[in-house]
Amino acid sequence: MDTIDHEILARLVEDGRASYAEIARRLGISRANVRERVQRLREQGVIENFTVVVNPEYLDKRISAFLDVQASPDWLPRLADELAGCDEVASLYVMSDMLSLHVHVLTADMQALEHFTQSRLFAREGILRVECKLLLSRVKHRRGGPRL
Incomplete structure (x- = not known):
């Protein structure tokens, strides 16, 4: 990837609906060049x-x-698969300690959050600890970019 590829990606992260022509004008290159580069980046x-x-x-x-959920190692893969299939789970990550999951849950209200934790976490064998932190306000959030 060169500088132009990075600039194309930055524009698409900013606005995924930006047209090839608009990006081309902004970067001073042809629309065909942008299209080819985007296709290559997809491939x-x-x-x-x-x-x-x-x-x-x-x-x-x-x-x-x-939610930071610690589980015994033999339960972690099964728990991750199960939680990944839940509508309430927006994102889920296995953490480097290989004992914990970081889970972002979205619910309509506190009652729904309590129901989720009671039914999916607290009633489960293999879960060692659960910590929950609620979002108070968004200061900055990712609208694309690297998935790290």
Whole structure:
């Protein structure tokens, strides 16, 4: 990837609906060049998907909770698979200690969050500890860019 590729990616992260012509004008290159570069970046797996970012409140998801879940190693893969399939789970990560999951959960209200934790976590064998932190306000959030 060169500087132009990075600039194309930055523009697409800013606005995934930016046209090739608009990006080309901004960078001083041809529309065909932008199209070819974007296609190559998709084929290489640099660009995984084009998507939309929706404010969760418009989907009746007013509670944003971050759960750190420690589980015994033999239960971790099964627990991760199960939680990944839950509608309430916005993102899920296996952490470097190989004992814990970091789970971002979106629910309509506190009652729904309590139901989720009671039914999916507290009633489970193999879970050692659960910590929950609620989002108070968003200062900055990712609208694309590297998935690290």
